[in-house]
Amino acid sequence: MTELRIAIVGFGKIARDQHVAAIAATPGATLSAIASRNASLPDLPHFATIEDLLEKGPPIDAVSLCTPPQVRRAQALAALAAGKHVMLEKPPGLSVGELDPLVAMAKDAKRTLFATWHSRFAPAVEPARQWLAARRIKSVHISWKEDVRVWHPGQGWIWEPGGLGVFDPGINALSILTRILPRPVFVTAADLSFPANRDAPIAANLALTDAGSLPIMAEFDFRQTGPQSWDIVAETDQGRMTLSGGGARMAVDGKVLAEEPEAEYRGLYRRFVELAATGESDVDLTPFRLVADAFMLGKRNVVEPFVE
Structure with missing residues (x-):
């Protein structure tokens, strides 16, 4: 099984508390880099922005976007354009409508877009x-x-x-x-x-x-x-x-x-690995529409x- 090499973008509380351990516990997934202006992990490549990560970073297959929703659309766009699979922390974006072009882009690129509901x-x-x-x-x-x-x-x-x-x-x-x-x-x-x-x-x-x-x-x-x-x-x-x-x-x-x-985030990453293996997306916006x-x-x- 080929490892899904993942970079976490945005390294705040939820990334530290949940994502790091979940990736480590998920067969077929490995944490390869961090992109964050304010935080890093020892022994992992670190970059200030997703643009630096995509341009200068190690080989990766996917990004997990843990940044605030106000900036997530542009980051997902950059990652998909670079051929990466994308996991979106919840809520998946700043508005419901901004997700539709990303869904279409992921489909055209045969890359996974995963809007998570942990x-x-x-x-x-x-x-x-x-x-x-x-x-x-x-x-x-x-x-x-x-x-x-x-x-x-x-x-x-x-x-x-x-x-x-x-x-x-x-x-x-x-x-x-x-x-x-x-x-x-x-x-x-x-x-x-x-x-x-x-x-x-x-x-x-x-x-x-x-x-x-x-x-x-x-x-x-x-x-x-x-x-x-x-x-x-x-x-x-x-x-x-x-x-x-x-x-x-x-x-x-x-x-x-x-x-x-509790094992919610392990379930998310198991699902992400499954989706990335086929390039399928999973974007259910029903909870977002209710809000x-x-x-x-x-x-x-x-x-x-x-x-x-």
Whole structure:
């Protein structure tokens, strides 16, 4: 099996905490270089920009873009033009529409474009999908609340246009929701809370449904202190299914039916290796569209300024 030689572009918290170890644990993948203005790894070639990497770097087959979404389209364009496979951290870009030309470019070049949703690879997501498929779902409630100061320290880009604010973690919940439910869903109403000094929401409440009028409510909040919550609860004709810990644990009426150690990013890289072997792409923009619709339909409320 030929090794997929990967360079990480953008070496912040998520790249250090998740991507490096996941690549090391994935058969058929190897980390060959880092491109970042502010960080590097010992014993690995390092470049300030993706342009320097592509021009002067060692031989690579693929790039994993872990930069803020505001700059990702141009980086993906450069990588595809250089004949590289491309993995996009979530959210995949600054806007939904900018992804279409990249998808077409990857197809023409027979290169992989992989828009990742790491939470779909959480261990209890697939068991939850299978369990719900055989039940009548009555309602769904999402509670996705975390402390931005703990999970996104110093990440000013998240408050800029395109940074998504609370939807940066909230889109993880929507990626799980659109995987485990049997029918497509859409947003019917949204209430967005913007700090007076920021351009992205710090909290959001969404109402969603499907063609069968399934009631779905989602609560996202960046101001949570104390216990953090990443939970999806589905009431069904055969009990209450709770998916907790961001998809790590599934229980029905309190009885745990699925729970395994976190390995989401390993799943992403296994998928990336599979896709790159054939040049296929995997770009599901459904969660991104739901966020875009929330902004379109959202009632804007100005709340107290956010100061880190």
